[in-house]
Amino acid sequence: xxxxxxxVRTYLTRILLxxxxxxxxxxWYFVSPHADIVANELYNWNVNIGTFSLFVxxxxxxxxxxxxxxxxxxxxxxxxxxxxxxxxxxxMGQTAGVFSDLYQKAxxxxxxTLHVAILGQLMFxxxxxxxxTYRIRNFRTLLFAxxxxxxxxxxxxxxxxPFPIADKISYWLLNNPSMAGYRAMMITxxxxxxxxxxxILLGLERGALRATEAR
Amino acid sequence: MxxxxxxLVGQIVKKGLGFQLTLLIIMVILTYIAYYxxxxxxxWEIRPLEGLExxxxxxxxxxxxxxxxxxxxGISGLxxxxxxxxxxxxxxxxxxxxxxxxxxxATASSTETIMVIEAMTRNAYTAAGKxxxxxxxxxxxxxxxxxxxxxxxxxxxxxAEKPGMLIQVGYFIAExxxxxxxxARVGAIQVGGTLSSMDLxxxxxxxxxxxxxxxxxxxAITQDRIQIATLAGQxxxxxxxxxxxxVGMTLMATGSKVIVDLLGM
Numbered sequence: 392x393x394x395x396x397x398x399v400r401t402y403l404t405r406i407l408l409x410x411x412x413x414x415x416x417x418x419w420y421f422v423s424p425h426a427d428i429v430a431n432e433l434y435n436w437n438v439n440i441g442t443f444s445l446f447v448x449x450x451x452x453x454x455x456x457x458x459x460x461x462x463x464x465x466x467x468x469x470x471x472x473x474x475x476x477x478x479x480x481x482x483m484g485q486t487a488g489v490f491s492d493l494y495q496k497a498x499x500x501x502x503x504t505l506h507v508a509i510l511g512q513l514m515f516x517x518x519x520x521x522x523x524t525y526r527i528r529n530f531r532t533l534l535f536a537x538x539x540x541x542x543x544x545x546x547x548x549x550x551x552x553p554f555p556i557a558d559k560i561s562y563w564l565l566n567n568p569s570m571a572g573y574r575a576m577m578i579t580x581x582x583x584x585x586x587x588x589x590x591i592l593l594g595l596e597r598g599a600l601r602a603t604e605a606r
Numbered sequence: 607m608x609x610x611x612x613x614l615v616g617q618i619v620k621k622g623l624g625f626q627l628t629l630l631i632i633m634v635i636l637t638y639i640a641y642y643x644x645x646x647x648x649x650w651e652i653r654p655l656e657g658l659e660x661x662x663x664x665x666x667x668x669x670x671x672x673x674x675x676x677x678x679x680g681i682s683g684l685x686x687x688x689x690x691x692x693x694x695x696x697x698x699x700x701x702x703x704x705x706x707x708x709x710x711x712a713t714a715s716s717t718e719t720i721m722v723i724e725a726m727t728r729n730a731y732t733a734a735g736k737x738x739x740x741x742x743x744x745x746x747x748x749x750x751x752x753x754x755x756x757x758x759x760x761x762x763x764x765x766a767e768k769p770g771m772l773i774q775v776g777y778f779i780a781e782x783x784x785x786x787x788x789x790a791r792v793g794a795i796q797v798g799g800t801l802s803s804m805d806l807x808x809x810x811x812x813x814x815x816x817x818x819x820x821x822x823x824x825x826a827i828t829q830d831r832i833q834i835a836t837l838a839g840q841x842x843x844x845x846x847x848x849x850x851x852x853v854g855m856t857l858m859a860t861g862s863k864v865i866v867d868l869l870g871m
Contacts, residue, residue, distance in 0.1 A: 419623070420620060420630075422617065422618060422619075437685070441683065441716075441718050444720070444721050445717045447721065448751075455743050502752075505754070509754045510754075516783035517809075519787060520786070520787065520809045524809045524810075576801060576804060576818070579817050580818045582840060582844055583687075583822060584687035585843075586633070586836055586840040587821045587824060588687070590833060593638075595825075596694055596825060597694070
Protein backbone atom coordinates (compact mmCIF):
# COMPACT_ATOMS: atom_id res chain seq x y z
CA UNK A 392 0.00 0.00 0.00
CA UNK A 393 2.72 2.43 1.06
CA UNK A 394 4.78 1.75 -2.07
CA UNK A 395 1.69 2.26 -4.27
CA UNK A 396 1.19 5.70 -2.71
CA UNK A 397 4.82 6.55 -3.44
CA UNK A 398 4.45 5.46 -7.08
CA VAL A 399 1.24 7.49 -7.45
CA ARG A 400 2.95 10.48 -5.88
CA THR A 401 5.96 10.17 -8.19
CA TYR A 402 3.79 9.90 -11.31
CA LEU A 403 1.51 12.75 -10.19
CA THR A 404 4.58 14.94 -9.71
CA ARG A 405 5.82 14.05 -13.18
CA ILE A 406 2.43 14.70 -14.79
CA LEU A 407 2.28 18.07 -13.02
CA LEU A 408 5.78 18.82 -14.25
CA UNK A 409 4.82 18.05 -17.84
CA UNK A 410 1.61 20.10 -17.60
CA UNK A 411 3.58 23.00 -16.12
CA UNK A 412 6.24 22.75 -18.80
CA UNK A 413 3.77 22.61 -21.70
CA UNK A 414 1.64 25.43 -20.26
CA UNK A 415 4.65 27.67 -19.66
CA UNK A 416 6.11 27.03 -23.11
CA UNK A 417 2.74 27.53 -24.78
CA UNK A 418 2.05 30.79 -22.96
CA TRP A 419 5.57 32.00 -23.79
CA TYR A 420 5.50 31.21 -27.52
CA PHE A 421 1.85 31.20 -28.53
CA VAL A 422 -1.09 33.52 -28.24
CA SER A 423 -3.14 31.34 -25.89
CA PRO A 424 -5.20 32.75 -23.01
CA HIS A 425 -5.91 29.23 -21.72
CA ALA A 426 -2.22 28.39 -21.43
CA ASP A 427 -1.68 31.75 -19.71
CA ILE A 428 -4.30 30.82 -17.09
CA VAL A 429 -2.70 27.40 -16.42
CA ALA A 430 0.81 28.89 -16.27
CA ASN A 431 -0.35 31.65 -13.88
CA GLU A 432 -2.18 29.15 -11.70
CA LEU A 433 0.92 26.94 -11.43
CA TYR A 434 3.05 29.99 -10.75
CA ASN A 435 0.73 30.91 -7.88
CA TRP A 436 1.02 27.38 -6.51
CA ASN A 437 4.77 27.75 -6.66
CA VAL A 438 4.63 31.03 -4.74
CA ASN A 439 2.33 29.44 -2.13
CA ILE A 440 4.60 26.43 -1.72
CA GLY A 441 7.60 28.75 -1.41
CA THR A 442 5.89 30.77 1.33
CA PHE A 443 4.78 27.63 3.13
CA SER A 444 8.30 26.18 2.96
CA LEU A 445 9.63 29.42 4.48
CA PHE A 446 7.21 28.94 7.38
CA VAL A 447 8.35 25.31 7.77
CA UNK A 448 11.94 26.55 7.69
CA UNK A 449 11.38 28.99 10.54
CA UNK A 450 9.52 26.38 12.62
CA UNK A 451 12.33 23.84 12.04
CA UNK A 452 14.94 26.42 12.97
CA UNK A 453 13.06 27.17 16.18
CA UNK A 454 12.66 23.53 17.22
CA UNK A 455 16.34 22.80 16.58
CA UNK A 456 17.57 25.93 18.30
CA UNK A 457 15.36 25.34 21.34
CA UNK A 458 16.74 21.81 21.64
CA UNK A 459 20.31 23.11 21.41
CA UNK A 460 19.62 25.85 23.96
CA UNK A 461 18.06 23.47 26.47
CA UNK A 462 21.02 21.07 26.22
CA UNK A 463 23.52 24.00 26.28
CA UNK A 464 25.17 22.83 23.07
CA UNK A 465 28.09 24.69 21.53
CA UNK A 466 27.26 28.30 20.57
CA UNK A 467 23.85 28.10 22.24
CA UNK A 468 24.07 31.81 23.11
CA UNK A 469 23.80 32.81 19.43
CA UNK A 470 20.88 30.47 18.96
CA UNK A 471 19.20 32.04 21.98
CA UNK A 472 19.59 35.43 20.32
CA UNK A 473 17.95 34.05 17.18
CA UNK A 474 15.06 32.57 19.12
CA UNK A 475 14.43 35.91 20.86
CA UNK A 476 14.91 38.15 17.82
CA UNK A 477 12.80 36.24 15.26
CA UNK A 478 9.50 36.69 17.21
CA UNK A 479 10.36 40.33 17.90
CA UNK A 480 10.69 40.98 14.16
CA UNK A 481 7.49 39.09 13.41
CA UNK A 482 5.54 41.01 16.07
CA MET A 483 7.00 44.32 14.92
CA GLY A 484 6.10 43.56 11.29
CA GLN A 485 2.58 42.50 12.24
CA THR A 486 1.83 45.42 14.52
CA ALA A 487 3.73 48.39 13.10
CA GLY A 488 3.72 47.12 9.49
CA VAL A 489 6.75 46.30 7.36
CA PHE A 490 6.73 49.71 5.67
CA SER A 491 6.47 51.68 8.91
CA ASP A 492 9.26 54.00 10.00
CA LEU A 493 10.02 51.87 13.06
CA TYR A 494 10.38 48.64 11.08
CA GLN A 495 12.35 50.25 8.26
CA LYS A 496 14.67 52.01 10.71
CA ALA A 497 15.27 48.79 12.62
CA UNK A 498 15.82 46.92 9.34
CA UNK A 499 18.31 49.39 7.95
CA UNK A 500 20.19 49.68 11.24
CA UNK A 501 20.63 45.94 11.64
CA UNK A 502 20.49 43.97 8.42
CA UNK A 503 22.04 46.55 6.13
CA THR A 504 24.79 47.24 8.67
CA LEU A 505 25.54 43.52 8.85
CA HIS A 506 25.50 43.31 5.05
CA VAL A 507 28.04 46.07 4.80
CA ALA A 508 30.21 44.32 7.39
CA ILE A 509 30.08 41.08 5.39
CA LEU A 510 30.80 42.90 2.13
CA GLY A 511 33.81 44.45 3.82
CA GLN A 512 35.02 41.00 4.81
CA LEU A 513 34.55 39.73 1.25
CA MET A 514 37.34 42.04 0.14
CA PHE A 515 39.80 40.21 2.42
CA UNK A 516 38.53 36.83 1.22
CA UNK A 517 39.04 38.01 -2.35
CA UNK A 518 42.61 39.07 -1.60
CA UNK A 519 43.33 35.69 -0.05
CA UNK A 520 41.78 33.91 -3.05
CA UNK A 521 43.62 36.17 -5.48
CA UNK A 522 46.91 35.34 -3.80
CA UNK A 523 46.34 31.63 -4.47
CA THR A 524 44.98 32.17 -7.98
CA TYR A 525 47.52 34.60 -9.38
CA ARG A 526 50.69 32.83 -8.28
CA ILE A 527 52.72 32.33 -11.47
CA ARG A 528 53.49 28.66 -11.94
CA ASN A 529 53.52 28.23 -15.72
CA PHE A 530 53.01 30.16 -18.95
CA ARG A 531 49.23 30.01 -18.67
CA THR A 532 49.18 31.49 -15.17
CA LEU A 533 51.74 34.11 -16.28
CA LEU A 534 49.38 35.20 -19.05
CA PHE A 535 46.46 35.18 -16.64
CA ALA A 536 48.27 37.21 -13.99
CA UNK A 537 49.55 39.71 -16.59
CA UNK A 538 46.03 40.36 -17.94
CA UNK A 539 44.76 40.80 -14.39
CA UNK A 540 47.57 43.21 -13.58
CA UNK A 541 46.60 45.37 -16.57
CA UNK A 542 42.97 45.49 -15.43
CA UNK A 543 44.12 46.36 -11.88
CA UNK A 544 46.30 49.17 -13.22
CA UNK A 545 43.37 50.48 -15.24
CA UNK A 546 41.22 50.63 -12.11
CA UNK A 547 43.84 52.51 -10.07
CA UNK A 548 43.97 56.09 -11.28
CA UNK A 549 47.35 56.81 -9.65
CA UNK A 550 48.85 54.00 -11.73
CA UNK A 551 47.25 55.18 -14.95
CA UNK A 552 49.49 58.24 -15.20
CA PRO A 553 52.75 56.33 -15.70
CA PHE A 554 51.01 53.65 -17.84
CA PRO A 555 48.37 55.38 -19.99
CA ILE A 556 48.35 52.53 -22.53
CA ALA A 557 46.91 50.20 -19.86
CA ASP A 558 43.52 51.81 -20.43
CA LYS A 559 43.37 50.74 -24.10
CA ILE A 560 44.72 47.24 -23.43
CA SER A 561 42.27 46.80 -20.57
CA TYR A 562 39.25 47.75 -22.69
CA TRP A 563 40.45 45.52 -25.50
CA LEU A 564 40.77 42.60 -23.07
CA LEU A 565 37.33 43.20 -21.61
CA ASN A 566 35.59 43.79 -24.94
CA ASN A 567 37.19 40.98 -26.93
CA PRO A 568 38.53 37.80 -25.26
CA SER A 569 36.57 38.32 -22.05
CA MET A 570 33.26 39.24 -23.73
CA ALA A 571 33.61 36.44 -26.32
CA GLY A 572 34.31 33.88 -23.62
CA TYR A 573 31.41 35.09 -21.49
CA ARG A 574 28.99 34.95 -24.43
CA ALA A 575 30.24 31.49 -25.41
CA MET A 576 29.57 30.29 -21.87
CA MET A 577 26.10 31.86 -21.85
CA ILE A 578 25.09 30.41 -25.25
CA THR A 579 26.36 26.90 -24.49
CA UNK A 580 24.95 27.17 -20.96
CA UNK A 581 21.51 27.96 -22.37
CA UNK A 582 21.76 24.96 -24.73
CA UNK A 583 22.83 22.77 -21.80
CA UNK A 584 19.89 23.99 -19.71
CA UNK A 585 17.39 23.23 -22.49
CA UNK A 586 18.83 19.74 -23.04
CA UNK A 587 18.71 19.12 -19.29
CA UNK A 588 15.05 20.16 -19.35
CA UNK A 589 14.41 17.64 -22.13
CA UNK A 590 16.24 14.96 -20.10
CA ILE A 591 14.01 15.74 -17.10
CA LEU A 592 10.87 15.52 -19.23
CA LEU A 593 12.06 12.22 -20.70
CA GLY A 594 12.45 10.94 -17.15
CA LEU A 595 16.18 10.39 -17.58
CA GLU A 596 17.50 12.94 -15.17
CA ARG A 597 15.70 12.96 -11.88
CA GLY A 598 17.50 15.77 -10.04
CA ALA A 599 14.98 17.32 -7.69
CA LEU A 600 12.49 14.55 -8.55
CA ARG A 601 14.59 12.16 -6.47
CA ALA A 602 12.84 13.78 -3.52
CA THR A 603 9.54 12.21 -4.59
CA GLU A 604 10.92 8.70 -5.06
CA ALA A 605 10.77 5.57 -2.96
CA ARG A 606 11.28 5.90 0.76
CA MET B 607 -0.46 32.66 -50.31
CA UNK B 608 2.79 33.22 -48.42
CA UNK B 609 1.43 36.34 -46.77
CA UNK B 610 -1.72 34.47 -45.74
CA UNK B 611 0.40 31.74 -44.12
CA UNK B 612 2.56 34.41 -42.51
CA UNK B 613 -0.43 36.17 -41.03
CA LEU B 614 -1.84 32.86 -39.72
CA VAL B 615 1.50 32.01 -38.06
CA GLY B 616 1.63 35.59 -36.79
CA GLN B 617 -1.73 35.13 -35.11
CA ILE B 618 -0.65 31.91 -33.37
CA VAL B 619 3.03 32.53 -32.56
CA LYS B 620 3.97 35.63 -30.61
CA LYS B 621 5.86 38.25 -32.58
CA GLY B 622 9.65 37.92 -32.58
CA LEU B 623 9.64 34.41 -31.09
CA GLY B 624 9.33 32.39 -34.31
CA PHE B 625 13.02 31.65 -34.65
CA GLN B 626 13.36 30.79 -30.95
CA LEU B 627 10.48 28.34 -31.24
CA THR B 628 11.92 26.74 -34.40
CA LEU B 629 15.31 26.37 -32.72
CA LEU B 630 13.67 24.84 -29.63
CA ILE B 631 11.82 22.30 -31.78
CA ILE B 632 15.07 21.42 -33.60
CA MET B 633 16.80 21.03 -30.21
CA VAL B 634 14.09 18.70 -28.95
CA ILE B 635 14.27 16.60 -32.15
CA LEU B 636 18.09 16.36 -32.09
CA THR B 637 18.16 15.44 -28.40
CA TYR B 638 15.46 12.84 -28.95
CA ILE B 639 17.40 11.32 -31.89
CA ALA B 640 20.51 11.06 -29.68
CA TYR B 641 18.39 9.54 -26.88
CA TYR B 642 16.81 7.08 -29.33
CA UNK B 643 20.22 6.05 -30.72
CA UNK B 644 21.50 5.65 -27.17
CA UNK B 645 18.57 3.41 -26.34
CA UNK B 646 19.30 1.34 -29.45
CA UNK B 647 22.79 0.65 -28.10
CA UNK B 648 24.93 3.40 -29.61
CA UNK B 649 27.69 4.34 -27.16
CA TRP B 650 29.24 7.80 -27.11
CA GLU B 651 32.53 8.55 -25.44
CA ILE B 652 32.65 11.89 -23.68
CA ARG B 653 35.84 13.68 -22.79
CA PRO B 654 36.71 13.36 -19.10
CA LEU B 655 35.40 16.25 -17.05
CA GLU B 656 38.08 17.37 -14.62
CA GLY B 657 35.56 18.33 -11.94
CA LEU B 658 33.78 14.99 -12.17
CA GLU B 659 36.97 13.00 -11.71
CA UNK B 660 37.73 15.19 -8.69
CA UNK B 661 34.31 14.40 -7.21
CA UNK B 662 34.84 10.63 -7.54
CA UNK B 663 38.30 10.94 -5.96
CA UNK B 664 37.08 13.39 -3.34
CA UNK B 665 34.46 10.99 -1.96
CA UNK B 666 37.18 8.37 -1.48
CA UNK B 667 39.43 10.96 0.13
CA UNK B 668 36.68 11.90 2.57
CA UNK B 669 36.19 8.22 3.46
CA UNK B 670 39.93 7.85 4.16
CA UNK B 671 40.07 11.03 6.23
CA UNK B 672 36.83 10.34 8.09
CA UNK B 673 35.44 13.71 7.06
CA UNK B 674 32.09 14.53 5.45
CA UNK B 675 31.37 15.80 1.94
CA UNK B 676 29.52 19.07 1.59
CA UNK B 677 27.40 19.94 -1.44
CA UNK B 678 25.83 23.35 -2.01
CA UNK B 679 23.41 23.64 -4.96
CA GLY B 680 23.35 27.42 -4.97
CA ILE B 681 21.21 30.22 -3.65
CA SER B 682 18.38 30.04 -6.14
CA GLY B 683 15.07 28.20 -6.01
CA LEU B 684 13.87 25.23 -8.02
CA UNK B 685 13.03 27.47 -10.99
CA UNK B 686 16.71 27.80 -11.85
CA UNK B 687 18.29 25.29 -14.26
CA UNK B 688 21.60 25.68 -12.43
CA UNK B 689 19.97 24.65 -9.13
CA UNK B 690 18.50 21.57 -10.82
CA UNK B 691 21.96 20.65 -12.16
CA UNK B 692 23.35 21.14 -8.65
CA UNK B 693 20.62 18.90 -7.22
CA UNK B 694 21.46 16.17 -9.76
CA UNK B 695 25.08 16.28 -8.64
CA UNK B 696 23.99 16.34 -4.99
CA UNK B 697 21.72 13.32 -5.49
CA UNK B 698 24.47 11.21 -6.99
CA UNK B 699 27.12 12.32 -4.49
CA UNK B 700 24.76 11.59 -1.58
CA UNK B 701 23.99 8.15 -3.01
CA UNK B 702 27.65 7.23 -3.52
CA UNK B 703 28.94 8.63 -0.25
CA UNK B 704 26.13 7.14 1.81
CA UNK B 705 26.93 3.69 0.41
CA UNK B 706 30.47 3.91 1.75
CA UNK B 707 29.49 5.55 5.02
CA UNK B 708 30.54 9.13 4.31
CA UNK B 709 27.98 11.69 5.51
CA UNK B 710 26.91 14.28 2.94
CA UNK B 711 26.14 17.69 4.36
CA ALA B 712 24.24 20.32 2.46
CA THR B 713 22.90 23.80 2.80
CA ALA B 714 21.11 26.27 0.55
CA SER B 715 19.41 29.61 0.74
CA SER B 716 16.00 28.83 -0.75
CA THR B 717 13.60 27.02 1.56
CA GLU B 718 12.04 24.99 -1.27
CA THR B 719 15.51 23.77 -2.27
CA ILE B 720 16.22 22.86 1.37
CA MET B 721 13.05 20.78 1.54
CA VAL B 722 14.03 18.91 -1.63
CA ILE B 723 17.57 18.30 -0.35
CA GLU B 724 16.21 16.96 2.94
CA ALA B 725 13.93 14.53 1.09
CA MET B 726 16.76 13.48 -1.25
CA THR B 727 19.05 12.81 1.70
CA ARG B 728 16.40 10.73 3.45
CA ASN B 729 15.83 8.73 0.25
CA ALA B 730 19.58 8.20 -0.24
CA TYR B 731 19.90 6.72 3.26
CA THR B 732 16.88 4.50 2.71
CA ALA B 733 18.16 3.35 -0.69
CA ALA B 734 21.56 2.54 0.84
CA GLY B 735 19.78 0.34 3.42
CA LYS B 736 20.72 2.63 6.32
CA UNK B 737 17.49 4.48 7.17
CA UNK B 738 18.38 4.46 10.87
CA UNK B 739 21.31 6.81 10.21
CA UNK B 740 19.08 9.50 8.80
CA UNK B 741 17.98 12.23 11.15
CA UNK B 742 16.07 15.35 10.05
CA UNK B 743 18.18 18.50 10.34
CA UNK B 744 21.40 16.58 10.92
CA UNK B 745 22.79 16.72 7.40
CA UNK B 746 20.91 19.64 5.89
CA UNK B 747 21.00 23.07 7.47
CA UNK B 748 19.19 26.27 6.65
CA UNK B 749 20.51 29.64 7.77
CA UNK B 750 17.91 31.97 6.29
CA UNK B 751 16.70 32.98 2.85
CA UNK B 752 18.95 35.99 2.60
CA UNK B 753 22.05 35.65 0.42
CA UNK B 754 24.52 36.72 3.08
CA UNK B 755 22.86 35.08 6.06
CA UNK B 756 23.19 31.86 4.04
CA UNK B 757 26.82 32.68 3.23
CA UNK B 758 27.82 33.36 6.82
CA UNK B 759 25.88 30.32 8.06
CA UNK B 760 27.43 28.06 5.41
CA UNK B 761 30.92 29.36 6.23
CA UNK B 762 30.35 28.61 9.93
CA UNK B 763 28.97 25.18 9.08
CA UNK B 764 32.08 24.41 7.04
CA UNK B 765 34.40 25.57 9.82
CA ALA B 766 32.51 23.45 12.37
CA GLU B 767 32.15 20.23 10.33
CA LYS B 768 35.42 20.43 8.35
CA PRO B 769 34.31 18.66 5.16
CA GLY B 770 36.99 16.92 3.10
CA MET B 771 35.38 18.08 -0.13
CA LEU B 772 33.22 21.11 -0.87
CA ILE B 773 31.12 21.00 -4.03
CA GLN B 774 29.44 24.21 -5.14
CA VAL B 775 27.42 23.57 -8.29
CA GLY B 776 24.41 25.78 -8.96
CA TYR B 777 23.52 29.45 -9.04
CA PHE B 778 25.92 31.61 -7.05
CA ILE B 779 26.82 35.27 -7.02
CA ALA B 780 28.85 37.48 -4.69
CA GLU B 781 28.66 35.20 -1.64
CA UNK B 782 31.12 32.68 -3.16
CA UNK B 783 34.25 34.14 -1.46
CA UNK B 784 32.80 33.82 2.06
CA UNK B 785 31.88 30.16 1.61
CA UNK B 786 34.85 29.08 -0.50
CA UNK B 787 37.37 30.79 1.75
CA UNK B 788 36.00 28.81 4.71
CA UNK B 789 36.46 25.67 2.57
CA ALA B 790 40.06 26.65 1.87
CA ARG B 791 40.69 27.19 5.56
CA VAL B 792 39.62 23.67 6.48
CA GLY B 793 41.66 22.20 3.61
CA ALA B 794 38.71 20.87 1.61
CA ILE B 795 39.05 19.97 -2.05
CA GLN B 796 36.82 22.45 -3.81
CA VAL B 797 34.81 21.70 -6.93
CA GLY B 798 32.70 24.47 -8.38
CA GLY B 799 30.50 25.22 -11.32
CA THR B 800 28.09 27.99 -12.20
CA LEU B 801 27.09 30.17 -15.13
CA SER B 802 26.51 33.38 -13.25
CA SER B 803 29.78 34.08 -11.40
CA MET B 804 32.27 31.84 -13.11
CA ASP B 805 35.13 34.22 -12.33
CA LEU B 806 34.69 33.88 -8.57
CA UNK B 807 34.26 30.11 -8.73
CA UNK B 808 37.39 29.85 -10.89
CA UNK B 809 39.27 31.94 -8.37
CA UNK B 810 38.46 29.77 -5.37
CA UNK B 811 37.75 26.24 -6.58
CA UNK B 812 40.45 23.65 -7.28
CA UNK B 813 38.39 22.02 -10.03
CA UNK B 814 35.75 23.75 -12.09
CA UNK B 815 32.91 22.98 -14.43
CA UNK B 816 33.07 25.66 -17.10
CA UNK B 817 29.75 26.98 -18.39
CA UNK B 818 27.53 24.20 -19.73
CA UNK B 819 29.77 21.56 -18.14
CA UNK B 820 27.55 21.79 -15.05
CA UNK B 821 24.65 20.43 -17.10
CA UNK B 822 26.88 17.83 -18.76
CA UNK B 823 28.19 16.84 -15.32
CA UNK B 824 24.63 16.39 -14.07
CA UNK B 825 24.16 13.78 -16.82
CA ALA B 826 27.63 12.24 -16.82
CA ILE B 827 27.92 11.79 -13.04
CA THR B 828 25.39 8.95 -13.16
CA GLN B 829 27.53 7.19 -15.83
CA ASP B 830 24.23 6.26 -17.46
CA ARG B 831 24.75 5.47 -21.17
CA ILE B 832 21.44 6.99 -22.29
CA GLN B 833 21.90 10.21 -20.35
CA ILE B 834 25.37 10.55 -21.85
CA ALA B 835 23.85 9.97 -25.30
CA THR B 836 21.77 13.15 -24.89
CA LEU B 837 25.05 15.05 -24.55
CA ALA B 838 25.76 14.07 -28.17
CA GLY B 839 22.49 15.78 -29.11
CA GLN B 840 23.70 18.81 -27.15
CA UNK B 841 26.90 18.83 -29.25
CA UNK B 842 24.89 18.72 -32.52
CA UNK B 843 22.89 21.74 -31.34
CA UNK B 844 26.12 23.49 -30.50
CA UNK B 845 27.45 22.80 -34.00
CA UNK B 846 24.21 24.18 -35.44
CA UNK B 847 24.60 27.33 -33.33
CA UNK B 848 28.20 27.75 -34.46
CA UNK B 849 26.98 27.31 -38.06
CA UNK B 850 24.36 30.07 -37.58
CA UNK B 851 27.03 32.34 -36.05
CA UNK B 852 29.50 31.76 -38.92
CA VAL B 853 26.83 32.22 -41.63
CA GLY B 854 25.53 35.31 -39.83
CA MET B 855 29.00 36.86 -39.60
CA THR B 856 29.71 36.12 -43.27
CA LEU B 857 26.39 37.57 -44.41
CA MET B 858 26.83 40.65 -42.23
CA ALA B 859 30.31 41.15 -43.71
CA THR B 860 28.77 41.10 -47.18
CA GLY B 861 26.15 43.62 -46.14
CA SER B 862 23.20 41.23 -45.94
CA LYS B 863 20.87 41.34 -42.95
CA VAL B 864 19.06 38.10 -43.77
CA ILE B 865 20.20 36.34 -40.61
CA VAL B 866 19.31 39.32 -38.41
CA ASP B 867 15.80 39.39 -39.93
CA LEU B 868 15.55 35.62 -39.49
CA LEU B 869 16.51 35.82 -35.80
CA GLY B 870 13.91 38.52 -35.17
CA MET B 871 11.05 36.89 -37.10
